[in-house]
Amino acid sequence: MSTLTALMALxxxxxxxxILLVGLAYEWADRKLVARFQNRxxxxxxxxxxxxxKLLAKEEVVPQGVHPGLFVTLPVIALSGALTAALYxxxxxxxxxYSFSGDLIVTVYLLSLLTLCTGLAGANTLNRFSLxxxxxxxxxxxxxxxxxxxxxxxxxxxxxxxxxxxxADYGADRWLIxxxxxxxxxxxxxxxxxxxxxxxxxxxxxxxxVAGALTEYSGRGLALFRLGKGVELVVGLTLVAAFYLGGVAxxxxxxxxxxxxxxxxxxxxxxxxxxxxxxTVGLWWRYGTxxxxxxxxxxxxxxxxxx
Amino acid sequence: MKxxxxxxxxxxxxxxxxxxxxxxxVRAVAPDRLRGQLHWNPESCTGCGLCAKDCPAEAIEVIVLxxxxxxxxxxxxxxxxxxxxxCVASCRQGCLEMASDAWELAxxxxxxxxxxxxxxxxxxxxxxxxxxADAPVAE
Amino acid sequence: xxxxxxVIPIGPQHPALKEPGHFEFxxxxxxxxxxxxxxxxxxxxxxxxxxxxxxxQAEYLVERICGICSHVHATAFCLGVERLAGVxxxxxxxxxxxxxxxxxxxxxHLLWVGVAAHEAGFDTLFMYTWRDRETVMNLLEGITGNRVxxxxxxxxxxxCDIGPEQAEAIQIGLNFLEERTRHYLEVVSSDAMFLRxxxxxxxxxxxxxxxxxVVGPTARASGVPRDVRIDAPYLLYAEHPVELVIEEAGDLExxxxxxxxxxxxxxxxxxxxxxxxxxxxxxxRIPRRIKPAETISRVEAPxxxxxxxxxxxxxxxxERVKVRTPTLPNMASVLALSVGHQLAxxxxxxxxxxxxxxxxxxxxxxxxxxxxxxxxxxQLRQYGIEYYR
Numbered sequence: 001m002s003t004l005t006a007l008m009a010l011x012x013x014x015x016x017x018x019i020l021l022v023g024l025a026y027e028w029a030d031r032k033l034v035a036r037f038q039n040r041x042x043x044x045x046x047x048x049x050x051x052x053x054k055l056l057a058k059e060e061v062v063p064q065g066v067h068p069g070l071f072v073t074l075p076v077i078a079l080s081g082a083l084t085a086a087l088y089x090x091x092x093x094x095x096x097x098y099s100f101s102g103d104l105i106v107t108v109y110l111l112s113l114l115t116l117c118t119g120l121a122g123a124n125t126l127n128r129f130s131l132x133x134x135x136x137x138x139x140x141x142x143x144x145x146x147x148x149x150x151x152x153x154x155x156x157x158x159x160x161x162x163x164x165x166x167x168a169d170y171g172a173d174r175w176l177i178x179x180x181x182x183x184x185x186x187x188x189x190x191x192x193x194x195x196x197x198x199x200x201x202x203x204x205x206x207x208x209x210v211a212g213a214l215t216e217y218s219g220r221g222l223a224l225f226r227l228g229k230g231v232e233l234v235v236g237l238t239l240v241a242a243f244y245l246g247g248v249a250x251x252x253x254x255x256x257x258x259x260x261x262x263x264x265x266x267x268x269x270x271x272x273x274x275x276x277x278x279x280t281v282g283l284w285w286r287y288g289t290x291x292x293x294x295x296x297x298x299x300x301x302x303x304x305x306x307x
Numbered sequence: 308m309k310x311x312x313x314x315x316x317x318x319x320x321x322x323x324x325x326x327x328x329x330x331x332x333v334r335a336v337a338p339d340r341l342r343g344q345l346h347w348n349p350e351s352c353t354g355c356g357l358c359a360k361d362c363p364a365e366a367i368e369v370i371v372l373x374x375x376x377x378x379x380x381x382x383x384x385x386x387x388x389x390x391x392x393x394c395v396a397s398c399r400q401g402c403l404e405m406a407s408d409a410w411e412l413a414x415x416x417x418x419x420x421x422x423x424x425x426x427x428x429x430x431x432x433x434x435x436x437x438x439x440a441d442a443p444v445a446e
Numbered sequence: 447x448x449x450x451x452x453v454i455p456i457g458p459q460h461p462a463l464k465e466p467g468h469f470e471f472x473x474x475x476x477x478x479x480x481x482x483x484x485x486x487x488x489x490x491x492x493x494x495x496x497x498x499x500x501x502x503q504a505e506y507l508v509e510r511i512c513g514i515c516s517h518v519h520a521t522a523f524c525l526g527v528e529r530l531a532g533v534x535x536x537x538x539x540x541x542x543x544x545x546x547x548x549x550x551x552x553x554x555h556l557l558w559v560g561v562a563a564h565e566a567g568f569d570t571l572f573m574y575t576w577r578d579r580e581t582v583m584n585l586l587e588g589i590t591g592n593r594v595x596x597x598x599x600x601x602x603x604x605x606c607d608i609g610p611e612q613a614e615a616i617q618i619g620l621n622f623l624e625e626r627t628r629h630y631l632e633v634v635s636s637d638a639m640f641l642r643x644x645x646x647x648x649x650x651x652x653x654x655x656x657x658x659x660v661v662g663p664t665a666r667a668s669g670v671p672r673d674v675r676i677d678a679p680y681l682l683y684a685e686h687p688v689e690l691v692i693e694e695a696g697d698l699e700x701x702x703x704x705x706x707x708x709x710x711x712x713x714x715x716x717x718x719x720x721x722x723x724x725x726x727x728x729x730x731r732i733p734r735r736i737k738p739a740e741t742i743s744r745v746e747a748p749x750x751x752x753x754x755x756x757x758x759x760x761x762x763x764x765e766r767v768k769v770r771t772p773t774l775p776n777m778a779s780v781l782a783l784s785v786g787h788q789l790a791x792x793x794x795x796x797x798x799x800x801x802x803x804x805x806x807x808x809x810x811x812x813x814x815x816x817x818x819x820x821x822x823x824x825q826l827r828q829y830g831i832e833y834y835r
Contacts, residue, residue, distance in 0.1 A: 038573035039320035041327040128454055132473075132789065198567055199639060207462040207565045207793040209454075271311040273640040274567020276790040277476065312637040313570050316629075326577045338584075340606065342591035363499065363506035391506045391597035396605050396729075405591065 023230025081113030122213025133212025148190030172247030526743030554748035603729030662750020
């Protein structure tokens with residue numbers, strides 16, 4: 001790959017600019033769907049973009065008592081983590097820009113970077129809502145991360161490779177959702193936990209702790225965090241669709257399947273009441289992890305018997 | 308114990324048109340009894356000033372220029388009005404009513420909120436300063 | 447280790463509160479260990495204002511104490527003034543007052559269900575209850591002409607009649623609402639995810655409720671049979687009574703159930719009144735000046751017992767008007783109940799009493815350095831004597 005195409009892939013397509021815009025579009029679709037589920041009109045199509053433009057144009061207030069360097073760099077790290085993850089994933093139904101054996105694990109860790117940065121950003125400030133929010137964010141990270149990873153490892157095990165493109169190729173021929181329904185559900189719900197969507201929005205529950213870890217953020221920092229979340233939404237949906245829903249071999253399949261998943265996410269968001277953080281943790285460790293683990297073990301045993 | 312008990316509402320919401328009113332573009336029909344801007348009918352007014360006395364918001368001034376000739380100017384502060392219709396209930400002659408069609412009363416200039424009812428030359432006389440604005444009202 | 451307390455301030459400006467009030471919760475991790483409240487941010491001097499206006503004007507002033515239960519304030523005030531003047535509103539006026547009061551209760555309870563659901567992060571329930579609340583608000587607008595401060599009452603009666611046209615509109619609206627309410631009752635009593643946030647949370651035993659003097663639906667959810675409409679009927683509640691809606695559990699779920707079930711009672715009473723609407727005048731003449739006397743007027747607001755003390759002095763304005771709104775007795779329960787609960791439950795417990803801060807704020811105590819914050823009864827009595835000397 002020449003330097004020019006590499007730069008193109010990083011900055012413009014499929015990484016970089018396009019994925020940011022698609023992330024915003026997906027955010028809009030999510031908000032619109034939730035609004036319609038609630039019999040409301042919902043935002044117009046450019047609303048998330050307008051929000052981001054407004055935030056980017058605003059002054060960033062660095063509050064007293066924070067480490068200014070961390071305060072400014074954390075959003076950048078969060079966004080770059082999400083963008084880097086996008087390079088290893090078959091977004092838009094195209095082959096991943098970069099691929100190596102074991103990139104699945106790297107991608108999952110890169111996706112966690114956003115949450116980690118959010119937690120650190122909250123812990124960096126003196127705001128009491130931020131501190132509680134940071135604690136909750138990190139608590140939640142530790143509860144969904146293990147089952148989410150296990151749910152993604154299921155298809156990897158079936159495909160016999162930890163390379164995303166290989167798993168996607170394997171998943172393209174068969175709907176793994178039928179063979180591993182538990183894994184699919186856990187992955188999807190795990191994605192909701194990752195993105196702090198209701199009912200897993202305890203870390204940013206506005207009626208308790210205002211905006212959680214990001215309470216002190218305004219302007220550019222908040223914009224970058226939100227962009228990162230949009231990218232993560234697309235990347236996460238791509239992973240689940242590619243692994244469990246018969247692959248995303250072409251752009252049409254990609255958009256159809258990810259948007260269908262988004263519809264399910266929006267439905268769950270509007271139908272479930274927010275869980276308390278202890279309930280979230282309990283749910284994941286008592287049910288999510290155990291179920292994912294059981295399925296994982298069954299897969300290993302079945303693989304061993306078949307071999 | 309059930310989960311997602313509101314699924315039917317959610318599906319309905321998806322198909323039905325949104326409940327949100329598209330207000331500035333589409334105006335809902337106001338009910339007949341809606342209390343909008345106050346209107347004064349000078350025909351039977353005796354200038355007793357009970358409306359002004361009972362008004363909890365002091366939105367009404369009855370300015371008597373000549374009681375015998377029934378020359379009254381009815382000054383109404385739309386911005387102060389709380390639309391309680393006490394004046395309508397207080398008026399024994401029934402010369403006050405609240406219009407159900409005039410309810411978009413916002414204005415950018417405070418002067419727009421000051422409404423004068425009465426014969427033209429009387430209003431001009433009042434505006435020219437016959438009794439000063441905010442002068443004590445006649446009983 | 448007093449300096450190492452981690453205090454979460456909620457308010458005066460906070461997304462959980464729709465009105466200003468200030469709460470401080472000491473937390474240990476997520477568990478609340480201590481709670482305190484400071485009220486008085488929206489003290490508007492309404493009692494004093496009511497003394498400087500004549501009775502007619504004061505009615506509209508007290509109506510604005512609460513934006514949600516405005517009619518019930520006006521009714522309490524009118525009933526008191528009418529009693530002072532020795533006048534009774536005609537039966538038709540009383541029936542219309544009662545219909546508007548019950549419609550207002552429907553509006554208030556639906557609003558509360560939405561707010562409380564929002565505190566639990568269940569925005570779909572919030573949006574749908576508020577959508578359906580529009581129905582009852584439109585009904586009230588159709589009857590009185592206003593959506594919020596209805597101003598249906600005048601001293602001695604009511605301003606607006608309920609004719610066949612309005613009666614029919616009310617029937618249609620109630621049919622729709624009754625069906626929806628049945629659905630909401632099912633949601634609040636069976637949705638597993640929602641019950642995780644309400645069942646067993648903020649349990650107030652009957653003893654606690656009686657000790658703290660809790661009123662209204664909050665008390666009835668703890669099994670305290672306390673409802674002014676039944677204990678001391680006013681308007682036509684003696685002829686067309688409501689049944690006491692009571693739950694024993696005392697938790698948030700019970701508070702949801704009590705309020706939603708009360709809606710059915712309201713629907714029933716309104717229908718009953720509409721079919722048996724007495725004929726006759728809408729207003730009785732009432733003198734402008736009222737001889738010196740004093741009276742107490744109690745009504746059941748959507749949030750609980752509303753208390754008015756009115757003293758007249760022979761002029762056309764009141765010597766003293768004292769209001770006690772139901773939030774005040776209920777507020778103590780918030781502080782007592784939130785200790786030991788998770789921080790996440792605190793907004794729910796707070797919303798559970800259906801607080802109305804601006805209704806509440808009659809008196810502001812400014813904390814000065816060295817001032818005692820806890821007063822004995824004797825000190826308080828002495829302060830009162832000194833103040834009015």
